[in-house]
Amino acid sequence: MRNLFEIDPWKIIETNFDPNKQKQAESIFSIGNGSFGQRANFEEKYSGPSLQGSYVGGVYYPDKTRVGWWKNGYPEYFAKVLNATNWIGIDIKIDGEHLDLNSQKIKHFHRELDMKNGLLKRTVRIEFNNGKELEIDSIRFCSMAREEVAAIAYSVTPINFSGNVKFTPYLDANVHNHDANYDEFFWIEDSKKVDMQKAILCTRTKKTNFAISTAMRYSFWEDDELLQIHPNIAQSDFYVENNFEHFLTKGKKYTLKKYVAITSTINHSEFDLVPKAIKRVREAYITGFDKLKQEHQAAWANIWKSADITIEGDSASQQGIRFNIFHLYQTYTGKNAKLNIGPKGFTGEKYGGATYWDTEAYCLPFYLKTADPSVARQLLIYRFNHLDRAIENAEKLGFKEGAALFPMVTMNGEECHNEWEITFEEIHRNGAIAFAIYNYIRHTGDTDYLTTYGFPVIAAIARFWAQRFNWSEDKLAYVMLGVTGPNEYENNVNNNWYTNYIARWCIAYCLEVNEMSEIKTAHKLDEREINKFKHIVENVYFPKLKSTQIFLQQDGFMDKEQLNASDIPRAQRPINQHWSWDRILRSIFIKQADVLQGLYLFEDHFSTELIKENFDFYEPKTVHESSLSPCVHVILAAKINKLEKALELYLRTSRLDLDDYNHEADEGLHITSMAGTWMSIVEGLAGVRILKEGLYIDPKIPQPWESYSFQIRYQNRPLAISVSQKNVKITNLGKELLKCQLKGIDIEILADDTYTLELNQAQ
């Protein structure tokens, strides 16, 4: 696999413009700030293949469901994040000819994503068809310091001529979703106003009635001197612009500094929407580009301080891990409980930008260990706020008494997905949501959350499981029929081990929390429920392979033809692109960790030998055709000392999008699986575990690496871990004594102190 772009520890760099890579690059060089995001489209006109994409968090449209054969219980619509007003636009024209990288000669091209500072930069020298050469320098960012603000400094320098150049900064809301079931246009125009050097454009979604107000201002500079200009103003449907011609002197640099504010009814009343956008853009304009940039960079520095992972000795891995961390923080910052983490973040439209179980299973551990607990808490509150909808959803499917089934895909708590085998059957998601609460509690010790917000969710989920199990007279045990496990290459199976296990765990955890005196009486389980729950916990059936410690993925698993992924001819990989669905289903091949997902989550319930036996059984059968799969395998491989396997799978996950392994980066990045990459290092190689009982660290380091280091938070106290081929250093960055277990040794570290363990001695 050749690298798609150049390797640099802090940057993604592209020095040869290839129109065939433009859509991939637009995804990979995307910028965002947790509130909104923007693909790396060019500011100026571009006539080549491109996916123009600007997305505002939380603003969605209920796109009428498309279905071949309707089944009872299917949702009416799929709520999807919307491609919104294009705010980056600055058109350039010389002698009537548009600047357009697709139709002119490119003499020099440099695009870079500066991940340290959160900047998208571009330098291009272009020759117009009349021979005039222009250099473009642009820098843009979505401010991490001001969540409704973005800014662009767009400079042009005439290289071999002096003459007129026409500048057209604009806002354009004529944007159609690439992902629309019936090619509908989702927006209506609310209002617009355009004046000299400023404009505002307000649009509103059909049906959902979300309004977005996008305001712009700009200034125009010759080198460092502010110029007075007298632009023309123009407007049309869903569109506002300024345009002006200016005489440019050869060799001088002319910069258009464009400031943008985007407000939405997610955060503002209808009344405030426009004034706030005008206020924000005015503030930004007055603050000025450089100062805004400094603020933004400072915010990023603060994130990197606690979230960075450094890797010495492998610059591809270094770049890969930072790329993942960077995009995660661009997508979600935890400032707003109405937002969540779409599988593609703000980098594309696939999967509708909605919330999946990815959030709880993959992203939450990342934010728990790298950010203030309030960030993870927002993710939990998001689901808490959807509890009533989850109860309604379960009622629709025939459940009673306050049982809740959280949706597979959602924007507002209502289910969006409509494949029966997923929507109705991939119910393990409910378990991940309960486990996330448990995980949050053991990371933060925030038992107030548990008793006030956590328990109602846990109890509703436990009630669902208790009804979803049924007693088998044949097995004299509780069974769970007709489910789809995390391995979506099996549908409608009976007794998926993972689902049965997490379901039983939920019921048991609910019983445990129910005992806490802080739980309100009104919420408590009644006697009948307690007895039923206990009976289930004691009598759940789990499929096992005779005379081994291997848990079977589901009933009948051993009836399959016993093959390994290596038996599949190369030309038939990935099988999901080459095989019919039934062939995939009846084959033994596993899309993503399933039994192993359970062993990962509940690792402390099982012996290392058992984990090894299961890993050796399942890993060879796993085709990793989900981006969420390799990380779990990395973590378990590291645990059982298969470091080579761990590294192989780590590389696959960390540069998945950067090197576009699956040829789909053009559609957007795998944001949620990026958290898995981070977990691969922290929980995998570094062996960090935060269990109820405490903090455990068991680091390993693969051969090619010299060292790696990172910070985590444990019970809201920061510590730094650094692992080299020689030793492990743990630095207590907090103010209190830190206790943990390092490679089986109980240690205590004073505030600001560092504990060093020489690895040769320890191993």
Place this chain on the structure above:
Amino acid sequence: MRNLFEIDPWKIIETNFDPNKQKQAESIFSIGNGSFGQRANFEEKYSGPSLQGSYVGGVYYPDKTRVGWWKNGYPEYFAKVLNATNWIGIDIKIDGEHLDLNSQKIKHFHRELDMKNGLLKRTVRIEFNNGKELEIDSIRFCSMAREEVAAIAYSVTPINFSGNVKFTPYLDANVHNHDANYDEFFWIEDSKKVDMQKAILCTRTKKTNFAISTAMRYSFWEDDELLQIHPNIAQSDFYVENNFEHFLTKGKKYTLKKYVAITSTINHSEFDLVPKAIKRVREAYITGFDKLKQEHQAAWANIWKSADITIEGDSASQQGIRFNIFHLYQTYTGKNAKLNIGPKGFTGEKYGGATYWDTEAYCLPFYLKTADPSVARQLLIYRFNHLDRAIENAEKLGFKEGAALFPMVTMNGEECHNEWEITFEEIHRNGAIAFAIYNYIRHTGDTDYLTTYGFPVIAAIARFWAQRFNWSEDKLAYVMLGVTGPNEYENNVNNNWYTNYIARWCIAYCLEVNEMSEIKTAHKLDEREINKFKHIVENVYFPKLKSTQIFLQQDGFMDKEQLNASDIPRAQRPINQHWSWDRILRSIFIKQADVLQGLYLFEDHFSTELIKENFDFYEPKTVHESSLSPCVHVILAAKINKLEKALELYLRTSRLDLDDYNHEADEGLHITSMAGTWMSIVEGLAGVRILKEGLYIDPKIPQPWESYSFQIRYQNRPLAISVSQKNVKITNLGKELLKCQLKGIDIEILADDTYTLELNQAQ
């Protein structure tokens, strides 16, 4: 359940016009002749709710597939029969006011479907808003004697006035399919020509390029006197008409006799299409309405002679069974191997008018026993002609070496259906197609067919099964994973007993036929295949219930909550309208005969005790939410002497549409299940079996009936069976000695002789 229309042994009669019943009536009173068919829409304008429907056999459009989430192997389109040119239209206007039963006062209404003669008749007296009363008498039919011809005699009699009335006979091809995935219009206009008292309109399907030519001529009569008229001619897009005003004398009857010919490129070259339509309509015109009607009635008389069932003592059952037989013969006559039997015939658009396994499993036995063997043979040839497509279809799914998977739904051999659990998994259909050949052979003794056309199909199907089974190291047997059995309330199950059984039977039958010396060497199985097939036949796994003779529907069946259909609250029936799909799937409830379907097909492999044990186990769990279900239960119930149960289920199937049990007759009738109703009597109550070994008859008669009688064919020899409460009479209508077993007694009957068995003695 109240009867929807009046009871009469030979007629369906409606004497009170109810606009709310119009769409049901349009289905129930439909007429057709195996080549084309027409819903019972009114000739004149009707502004109330109506489904205008005119369908031409074999003419289909590949409607782009609608799917929520695409899976590899899904077809690109769903081929559906098209709503074609409306040829019945005759508009009537008085003083500018349209005759329209929805907006005028109906003083008398009588509609009847005369099943004996194949006529749709209507008499209506209507009062126009200006007080003028008109009586309408219409008779129409699709000629059973001339497969491209239809005729209407439409009479009006002014009751209380003399005055001008305007007549507008027309052809209108502005017809949209009710069933269209994207509301597309499927037709283009090819040509049209309209002249005095004649017109022709040619339309062509988009994409598939089928052309249809519809020609009309008409004459106009005052009582028995032919009138000269000078109509205006008019045309517009997809439309041609004549119109003329005529002064009508009070009390006289004015009749417009409209003759129509419909030719299509199914049967004619592009070149012949128009001339043939013109020729056919001219011939019909010259022949005249009365003569055409006589021919048509004679053709029906001929059908009834061998296909009728008479029932004494229960006129509702009598009407019901004739209604079923009538619609079957209207739908399929066996004249054309390009045609087949859509689940709704020509009575509606649901299911796309395409071919399902219904044909082989339900319709074939009907035609085998009531019609010349050539009729059933055409149905087999239809599939034989699709063998190459079935092989391609299997290849698409990953099968090799000439394995064939016939489609779930098709018009041309290509698969149309796109639910993975059906399309890829409901593969038992393949077994029904092989069994149909076997069944044909044992009914007809036509071994030439077997060796020439039958074997290639059987071998290709057997090859499919041999690859679809896989060896289970766990069970040390061949298993079949991931299938959907006839009971579609289970999806993606392992070891569906029915599928395993019919698959093994196919392979065994293939081995047997392979031994026949007449099989061409090129077609024969090779040694490797023979050995593999034999190994499979000896080692297939079948799920069974311990210490019983009960075959389990599939692996894990006993893990379900063990309930009976009677446990479902009435308000939740049918469950497919009230329960989510996953709830249906994990429940024990059975949509239609599954294990019992196998016991029905292979009854001679099992003891009556075993059948009884399985029936008693499965019948209470069956909700019969497929129209194809009750008949199989009737047959088995009769066999095990549960006559009350048999009659209860018989009544449910025989008047399903006539009394519209499922509130869906408006969409069309359940044509294919009508054959099951016929089987309920002949194979069920009368206990007729045609096995390889010979003809077996074991008649029973339910209490309410005095007697019933019918004819069948056995080895192409006709016989009549009559069963009363007292005796059974078998009459040999053929020319050779007839041998059979009657209630366990071997008997021989000379030609034209009758054997009588007194029932008191025999029982």
